[in-house]
Amino acid sequence: MAGQSLQPSRRALMKGAAVLAGATALPAAWAAGAIGETPSRPVVTFYMDQLIIDQTGKSPAYRPPAGLRSAGPVEHLSDAEIRLLQGWA
Amino acid sequence: MVTLTQTTTRQGFFAPGRFEADVFDCEVQGGKIPEDLNGAFVRVGGEFFYPSMYPNDGGFSVDGYISMFRFKKGIVDYRGRWVKTPRWKANRAANRQLFGNYRNPFFDDPSVKGLDRTVANTAVVAHAGKLFALKEDALPYEINPKTLETIGPWDFNGKYKSETFTAHPRWDPVTGDMITYGYEASGLLTNDIYVCVVDKHGNVKNETRFKAPYLSMMHDMVLTEKHLVFPMGGYVTNMKRLKANKVHWGWDKSAPGYIGILPRDGDGKDVRWFKTPLTAAVHVFGGRTVGNKVIIEAGLYNSNPFPFFENTDGSPFDPTKTTCYLHRQTFDLNSKRDGFEDEIIFSDPASDLGKIDDRYTGQAYREIFTTYADPKRPFDEARAGNLRGRVSNCYGRFDLGTKKITPLFAGNTHSLQESTFVPKSKNAPEGEGYLMGVASNYAEMRAELIIADAQSMTELARVILPFRSSAALHGKWMGDDELDFG
Numbered sequence: 001m002a003g004q005s006l007q008p009s010r011r012a013l014m015k016g017a018a019v020l021a022g023a024t025a026l027p028a029a030w031a032a033g034a035i036g037e038t039p040s041r042p043v044v045t046f047y048m049d050q051l052i053i054d055q056t057g058k059s060p061a062y063r064p065p066a067g068l069r070s071a072g073p074v075e076h077l078s079d080a081e082i083r084l085l086q087g088w089a
Numbered sequence: 090m091v092t093l094t095q096t097t098t099r100q101g102f103f104a105p106g107r108f109e110a111d112v113f114d115c116e117v118q119g120g121k122i123p124e125d126l127n128g129a130f131v132r133v134g135g136e137f138f139y140p141s142m143y144p145n146d147g148g149f150s151v152d153g154y155i156s157m158f159r160f161k162k163g164i165v166d167y168r169g170r171w172v173k174t175p176r177w178k179a180n181r182a183a184n185r186q187l188f189g190n191y192r193n194p195f196f197d198d199p200s201v202k203g204l205d206r207t208v209a210n211t212a213v214v215a216h217a218g219k220l221f222a223l224k225e226d227a228l229p230y231e232i233n234p235k236t237l238e239t240i241g242p243w244d245f246n247g248k249y250k251s252e253t254f255t256a257h258p259r260w261d262p263v264t265g266d267m268i269t270y271g272y273e274a275s276g277l278l279t280n281d282i283y284v285c286v287v288d289k290h291g292n293v294k295n296e297t298r299f300k301a302p303y304l305s306m307m308h309d310m311v312l313t314e315k316h317l318v319f320p321m322g323g324y325v326t327n328m329k330r331l332k333a334n335k336v337h338w339g340w341d342k343s344a345p346g347y348i349g350i351l352p353r354d355g356d357g358k359d360v361r362w363f364k365t366p367l368t369a370a371v372h373v374f375g376g377r378t379v380g381n382k383v384i385i386e387a388g389l390y391n392s393n394p395f396p397f398f399e400n401t402d403g404s405p406f407d408p409t410k411t412t413c414y415l416h417r418q419t420f421d422l423n424s425k426r427d428g429f430e431d432e433i434i435f436s437d438p439a440s441d442l443g444k445i446d447d448r449y450t451g452q453a454y455r456e457i458f459t460t461y462a463d464p465k466r467p468f469d470e471a472r473a474g475n476l477r478g479r480v481s482n483c484y485g486r487f488d489l490g491t492k493k494i495t496p497l498f499a500g501n502t503h504s505l506q507e508s509t510f511v512p513k514s515k516n517a518p519e520g521e522g523y524l525m526g527v528a529s530n531y532a533e534m535r536a537e538l539i540i541a542d543a544q545s546m547t548e549l550a551r552v553i554l555p556f557r558s559s560a561a562l563h564g565k566w567m568g569d570d571e572l573d574f575g
Binding site: 055 | 097098099100101103148394396405406407408409470471472473474475476479480481504505506529531532560
């Protein structure tokens with residue numbers, strides 16, 4: 001994004017976690033096969049044949065096929081960071 | 090040097106493509122290309138060549154990319170080109186995005202003040218021997234049908250008197266006239282609608298103007314033998330929004346919906362507005378006038394389907410509340426009240442991106458072709474992600490007589506884009522011909538053009554592109570008798 005950069009999120013800093021690396025990691029529940037759970041926090045989902053960020057967290061989270069670096073959870077991002085993400089196209 | 094945002098929504102299959110392409114004699118699987126298909130399936134869509142200037146911009150601002158599958162004697166070539174608008178050229182010259190939010194010129198880079206902001210990314214049409222890429226915020230952009238290179242804006246020899254031109258003009262199948270319109274016709278935030286008839290030779294022969302109940306998006310219209318029908322409502326804008334650097338439209342749940350009906354032999358003062366419960370009417374299939382009744386069929390969303398048009402009440406966009414159903418609405422022009430009949434004609438959700446046999450525009454028709462998601466179909470989650478039940482995996486022939494759907498399943502790693510119908514011949518019965526549309530194959534990371542028999546909905550052949558193609562918004566079959574593709 002021209003002229004803009006992502007700042008470390010509050011939550012990521014508190015956890016001491018790597019911010020963007022964490023964006024591609026699958027949460028433990030998914031790794032255990034708990035597909036179909038409805039998160040209550042913003043989540044990357046699939047809508048009208050595109051990926052978007054569902055701020056309501058009502059939609060099922062998208063899991064890419066194995067080996068593809070793609071839409072992970074965004075719960076570690078701050079609200080400001082989420083607004084910076086392109087949610088369409 | 091461009092840095093493309095490595096967001097979680099732009100990776101894998103959804104990562105930027107950015108290239109132009111020529112593929113000659115494309116690979117074909119599963120059968121042979123029917124040799125009576127001679128012309129081109131032309132589509133337009135796009136992606137941000139440079140990332141958007143502001144984070145709340147959205148999919149309607151992506152740079153236009155026009156492509157075609159050229160059919161000639163059983164061979165298919167593919168070509169894809171950026172629509173090289175003044176905006177695209179300015180960005181390329183600067184090596185960055187210079188334009189701000191969707192239809193909001195107030196926060197552009199000062200160097201592009203006054204430049205045409207359109208990206209011409211929404212629909213393609215052919216008329217009077219010319220090919221156009223359309224977006225409803227500007228004039229049509231003429232495209233060379235042989236090369237797909239951009240020629241420039243076209244105002245019909247100065248006779249078209251609106252700053253905007255819809256992405257969805259309609260054609261009278263009897264006269265060959267193109268009936269078109271522009272809203273915000275006199276410029277940004279104006280509330281006038283300009284309606285224009287262009288004859289089959291490309292000459293403007295009739296025009297009128299009228300005002301809407303309030304300024305709102307009017308993306309599509311219905312043409313009947315006697316009327317034009319304009320659905321609108323819910324999307325709102327004003328100077329305060331634009332000065333606050335918001336995208337052009339917001340979704341106001343409290344705003345009423347309207348259907349405007351204009352007699353084709355009347356003028357702007359004859360338009361009648363029916364007030365409706367608020368649904369999001371984006372695309373319509375068709376309609377007809379029967380006596381004093383006007384009947385339309387359309388896919389209607391129960392709320393705003395576009396996440397980048399925020400709710401004006403501040404609530405977050407909720408994709409779980411945007412289901413689309415196929416409706417039939419009947420308006421009695423003898424009635425003294427706003428009321429009308431509204432029927433959901435198929436119980437399962439389906440896409441509003443559907444087509445009828447264009448030869449039946451304005452008349453009674455029996456068949457609608459559109460996409461839908463069949464959750465009972467298989468999906469290979471290991472190869473394509475956990476999208477079972479969420480992809481548009483079927484084309485359907487929706488028979489309005491029997492209320493039956495004849496499906497064509499695209500495959501267990503696929504999602505379908507809008508289809509187009511091609512009559513087998515000029516005199517063939519309604520719906521006899523071919524259906525074609527592009528499927529995204531999430532496992533093989535490529536686009537595939539499906540060609541099917543439109544009656545049996547059986548697949549005849551599949552054209553394979555060795556890459557992901559940008560998602561297109563709309564496409565249309567254009568025969569060799571309409572355009573010279575070389």
